[in-house]
Amino acid sequence: MTDPTKPIDVESLRTQFLNVVFDEYVMELEAEKLADYAKSCGETAPKFIDPTDADFQAPPTIGSSLQPRKRNPDGFPKFQGLGMDAGKAVSPLKPMRAGEPITIRTHLHDIYTKSGRSGRMVFFVNRMEFLDTTGDVLGSADTSVVIREKPQE
Numbered sequence: 001m002t003d004p005t006k007p008i009d010v011e012s013l014r015t016q017f018l019n020v021v022f023d024e025y026v027m028e029l030e031a032e033k034l035a036d037y038a039k040s041c042g043e044t045a046p047k048f049i050d051p052t053d054a055d056f057q058a059p060p061t062i063g064s065s066l067q068p069r070k071r072n073p074d075g076f077p078k079f080q081g082l083g084m085d086a087g088k089a090v091s092p093l094k095p096m097r098a099g100e101p102i103t104i105r106t107h108l109h110d111i112y113t114k115s116g117r118s119g120r121m122v123f124f125v126n127r128m129e130f131l132d133t134t135g136d137v138l139g140s141a142d143t144s145v146v147i148r149e150k151p152q153e
Contacts, residue, residue, distance in 0.1 A: 007149060008079065008122045014111050022073035023106040031098035034058050037065065057095035063141035064090050068106040068128055076108075079122075079147050086123055086144035094138045096130060102138065103131040109142060120149045 031051035038048035038059045047055040096102060109127035113120055124145045130138040 007120065008147070010111050010113055010122060013077075017073050017076060017108045018111065019107050019109070020073060021105050021107045023068040023070040024103065025069060026101050026103050028101055029058055029062070029096060029098050031056065034062070034098055037062065051098065055095075057097050060092040060139075061090055062096060063092065063128065063130060063139055064088055066104060066128060066130075066141065068104070068126065070106070071126075073108060080150065083124075083145040083147050086146040088144070089142045090139065091141070092139040094132070094136065096138050101133055105129045105131065116148075118148055122147050122149065 034056075035049050035051055041059055041061060043049055043059050046053040047057055048059045050056060106126055106128045108124065110123070110125040112123050112125075114123065115121070124147075126143045126145075128141045128143075130140065132138055
């Protein structure tokens, strides 16, 4: 646990942890589950809801439903206080299809600060990238967490 009386050393964390893959696994999306997901999101296009459609694929938002198996890199410090969800951004680039192996690779993409009325906030952005069997990036999903530092006295 880090010392809550000291500010988070953002530059040290960036140097040690940014862009280092800390979680990677391969999975295949299931057609029926993709269709159910798409319908629950309100999709109506056959290419998203009908597994027999010639262009059947995951809806562009599928990246928001996938999770890394690890939250943080090994050796990443624990911070005092509760991390809060600061948003998610999904960037689809190419279709993800049922039955095709997809490598899900996660790294800490960014660490940055903002100052607010209540003091300094530190943001941590994990990026999951989705790759096909040739290594082409199919898309990514960024998940941001914010920690509000305790004001210095």
